Every structure is written in structure tokens, then in C-alpha cells.
Amino acid sequence: MDPITMAVLAASVIAGLSAAAWAGLKAWNGWLDLKRMELQQNSGDRTLPPASGRIEMADLKERIRKLEAIAAGIDL
Incomplete structure (x- = not known):
């Protein structure tokens, strides 16, 4: 080459x-x-969830609180 x-x-x-x-x-x-x-x-x-999500979360927490009260025998 x-x-x-x-x-x-x-x-x-x-x-x-x-x-x-x-x-x-x-x-x-x-x-x-x-x-x-x-x-x-x-x-x-990573911002706050929309208002509807916060409302749903508050509703679920309230329902859990009521169920726990029923389970404990407390009348609301």
C-alpha cells in the first residue's frame, strides 16, 4: 500500500x-x-392538591372519625 x-x-x-x-x-x-x-x-x-382533593380528604377523615366513635360505643 x-x-x-x-x-x-x-x-x-x-x-x-x-x-x-x-x-x-x-x-x-x-x-x-x-x-x-x-x-x-x-x-x-408537588404543589397542593386541588380543592376537591382536599375536600375529599377531609370528608374521609370525618367518616373515619365517626366510624371510630361508633366502634368505641360513643354516640354522636
Whole structure:
């Protein structure tokens, strides 16, 4: 093999590896952006539940209190 062929072959291998590395880094950055968006979206869900959920929770607590009173024999 002559030196020109070896140089062209080496340059094409380096170019191919560079393109593959660049594509991999772009994919990695895209995946990281996706995970960042998921984390931001999940942190927004940690707020108080809607009013209907709080009302339902209060209703359930009241029903539990009444059932416990019935079980204890206390007349409400």
C-alpha cells in the first residue's frame, strides 16, 4: 500500500469516528434535556392538591372519625 492510500484511509477513519462521536454527544445532550424537562415537570406536581382533593380528604377523615366513635360505643 502506498502512503497516499494509507493517509486517505486514516483520514476517513478519523472523520467517521468524529462523526459518530458528534452524533453520540448530540444524542446524550438530547437525553439530558429530556430528563431535565421531566424533573421540572415532576417538581411542579408537588404543589397542593386541588380543592376537591382536599375536600375529599377531609370528608374521609370525618367518616373515619365517626366510624371510630361508633366502634368505641360513643354516640354522636
